[in-house]
Amino acid sequence: MANKRLKKIIRQTHLYLGLVSGLVVFIIAITGCCWVFRAEITRMIDGDRSVEAEDRPFITPEQAKAFALKIYPDKQIHGTAYGHATDPVEVIFYEAEPEFYHSVYLNPYSGEVLDNKNHREGFFWFVLKGHLYLWLPKAIGSQLTGYGTMIFVVMLITGVILWWPKNKKNRKQRLKFDWKTTTRWRRKNFDLHSIVGFYVSIFALVIAFSGLIMAFNWVYFVTYKTWGGDKAPQFIIPANVSEMVPPDSDENPPINRLFPILVQEYPDYESFEFHYPATDSSSIYVEISSQKGVYYSSDYRFFDQYTLAEIETPGIYGKYSNASLADKVIRMNYDIHVGAIGGLPGKIVAFLISLITATLPVTGVLLWWGRKKKERTKDINLLSIQRKHTQSAFASNSE
Template identity: 55%
Template sequence: MEKNKPGKKFRKYIRTLHLYLGLATGLVVFIVSITGCLWVFQEEITALTSKVPEVVPQTNPEIYPLEAKNIAQSVFPEKYIHGTLYGGGKKPIEVIFYEEEPEFYQSVFLHPWTGEILHTEDHLTGFFHFVLDGHMHLWLPKELGSEIVAWSTFIFFLMLVSGIILWWPKNKKVRKQRTWFKWKPSTKWKRKNYDLHQIIGFYASFIAVIFIFTGLVMTFETFAKVFYNGIGGEKEVVFAVPENPSGSFKNSPKKNEPIRELMPFLKEKFPDAKDFEIHYPHDENHSIYVEVSNSDGIYYDSDYRFYDQNDLSEVPSKTIYAVYEEAGVAEKILRMNYDIHVGAIAGLPGKTLAFLISLLCSSLPVTGFLLWYGRKVKAKAPQRQEKQVLATSN
């Protein structure tokens, strides 16, 4: 008996920790899980419901990036243009406006060959913006909501680990009982709820920890750096646009600006690219930043390329955001983080798995609360009634 006491005490501490952490973060975990579940197929659903018109492809050159910028700027004259997306095929050119404070996020869609304004879209409205805001900020002010989500996610990570410890039985016979539902017609809802919490929690935990871990990498900058350095990374975990090696931009009326030749240059160099997102230089000293998408539905294998404003010579990057094929193992793993988080890394099966795991995780705070409520709150009710009867009789 004495030998078992330390083990029992340890499990008791773990159970108490699991309980109070669950009660403290249950609502947050439920919201983050449900919204994450809804977000998984956002791209596919948005593509089906999009109001952006298609265009008939032509053989003549498309309008060049500065033309697209000037046309779109007429719609929102005082707003900052984040970049211009050339999707090719039947897709119009998308000029993206974004400002952080006060937040402004809209797109202007242009006809690639005539420059006609086809459509404008506000990304801060609609169902999926509501979902993402809940997932990242709980519909609270960003500074407050993001902190609550971040630390609740970390706590949920600890809860999954403690839950596995509590689940793990001492012998094989009990272990079999905890790996599948064995309900009889006479099984009460309390037992069913207990089994749902334990069995679903056990199976979901091993995959959920991956999604939670990737969420922590995106949430905590220090956590991301420690993880990256821990797997052998040596580059800077920041995004930075390098300066022009040739110095300040030297515009001359005798020659076309190099950026005019950028799109023909990119299409010739990367004929298999899915799209090109052009980011205009911050000033005359910085290079042109281009994100070259190499695959549909994923982001990790995109190339981050930088070109001198004066001659379009390629400028190397010292950060993890560079050419994918030239990246080391640590860089590739870190760049895969978002695609792993939403399951896109494994295509449609991966997204389906992410959807199901998020849905199962959302059930854990509910079944856990019902367990606590049934044991503590309802159990005290008969005792209170008994005391009232005794008091009345006296």
């Protein structure tokens, strides 16, 4: 009796949470599967930005900065990314309020402007706003997506509990579709919701929880500490170790001298992204990517902007080889969320899981609607029978 009552409570919880969050989950899932292959599709749409390789050195970070500031003289540069001999130099502009996010692409040898891209427009910007904010104001939409994802995690757990049968015989039946020509649509819909939901539940739980880590600081912090983390789970740019004031006439600033040093140290690099010091007391930081399409394994190196002395950061984003297990879990989180952690196969899995997840609110609503319709039909039939009995009794009394 107690088990039946508990099962009923779980069923009601699953139902009402699903009705409340169904639209939010659908939007997050469908925009998520669109976002997975953003980089690949963007490259196809934008075309090849490659340049002809030349036998001369790249423009320096300071030169790249000067060329790009001619385009946006009053905007803040986030960083400058270098690739290989045929890759353009990308100077990234970013400001939070009001948000400004552009990239200026330069010829790496001459500094000629090749392209100018606004990242806050187009299809994928639309997709991202839907995924993060449901196309609502950020303060409102981020709360809805965050708590909607949290509700979805509860629904996944309650869904598996409801799916779990009492005996092995029923368990086998719930692991595969057993449709016949006579199988009604309600049964097919139930199987699509329960069987498909069960198979994707573990993967969907991982993706949803990785989203919660990004949505809520307390989930981020608790996750890091649970894995045994003992550093500051943040991105921290350390201050300079020297108090030297840079000379005004320095024709080759330290940040320019840093580039060839790092190229020697990382001959198999994928890209370097140089970040200019925000203040006179800030250090230079460089993000060094060794794998295309992933972020977790990048090295983050910090250097005194005057002496180039390397500075250790107290945060978790430093050299990947120095990262603890807890550091790696947090650093891998975004790559796990979009499936990039597994390369192309991982992205395909993330795409399919997100797409299938988007069907669960739909089949769930149809399941609820079908049952409500069935209950209404029963009520109508019962009312019809009662009327017939009443009419028969009235006729008998009249006689």
